Amino acid sequence: MKLYYAKTSPYTRKLLLLARHLGQTDDIEIVDTDPLDATPEFLDANPLSKVPTLVVPGEPALFDSRVIAEFLLDRAGMNDSGRAKTELLKRQALADGITDAALAIVQESRRPEAQRSPYWTARWTAAIERGLGHLEAGAVNALDHWRLDAMATACALDYLNFRLPALAWEARFPHTAAWYQTAIKRKDMIATDPR
Numbered sequence: 001m002k003l004y005y006a007k008t009s010p011y012t013r014k015l016l017l018l019a020r021h022l023g024q025t026d027d028i029e030i031v032d033t034d035p036l037d038a039t040p041e042f043l044d045a046n047p048l049s050k051v052p053t054l055v056v057p058g059e060p061a062l063f064d065s066r067v068i069a070e071f072l073l074d075r076a077g078m079n080d081s082g083r084a085k086t087e088l089l090k091r092q093a094l095a096d097g098i099t100d101a102a103l104a105i106v107q108e109s110r111r112p113e114a115q116r117s118p119y120w121t122a123r124w125t126a127a128i129e130r131g132l133g134h135l136e137a138g139a140v141n142a143l144d145h146w147r148l149d150a151m152a153t154a155c156a157l158d159y160l161n162f163r164l165p166a167l168a169w170e171a172r173f174p175h176t177a178a179w180y181q182t183a184i185k186r187k188d189m190i191a192t193d194p195r
């Protein structure tokens with residue numbers, strides 16, 4: 001299988017963590033990809049021109065990261081179902097939502113100053129703060145096993161520190177920060193560190 005990948009993509013990192021956890025890395029060929037300078041082959045696989053995208057021989061390509069995660073979990077026979085699965089997907093959605101807002105701020109900051117929107121930057125920042133508040137208020141307690149929800153959360157929090165260090169969120173969300181500090185010391189987090 002081919003995984004279109006970018007080293008700094010937190011969504012791709014989440015899948016690399018999952019693939020390692022499921023023992024599927026040997027089946028995955030990493031294709032370094034710049035989605036902003038897409039090859040015709042990549043666009044053919046994903047018309048949205050986003051990483052991660054997974055191409056399984058003989059099958060239609062898969063995107064986005066949540067869909068690919070489901071595929072890998074099913075393939076490993078390790079997927080959950082029912083209410084527990086819904087709650088896990090919700091925690092993944094929270095983490096990915098924090099990542100989405102952080103990525104939007106980063107992209108906005110790279111535009112010429114006159115084109116930047118303080119309104120949207122404030123709105124994305126507020127979403128991150130509320131997301132962190134939700135983790136701090138209790139959601140982080142459910143991340144007690146190294147599953148997809150925990151992987152997504154670790155990638156989101158590390159992306160904040162990688163790209164938006166001025167947020168300095170750890171001082172304001174100490175319980176979440178303690179969880180994160182344990183997560184980033186894992187060997188697989190170190191091996192997938194984009195810095």
Ligand SMILES: N[C@@H](CCC(=O)N[C@@H](CS)C(=O)NCC(=O)O)C(=O)O
Nearest residue numbers: 009011035049050051052064065066
């Ligand atoms: N919801 C998607 C988000 C993927 C995404 O936004 N990836 C970024 C890189 S981190 C990308 O490819 N951006 C290129 C673009 O938006 O054109 C997922 O979970 O896979």
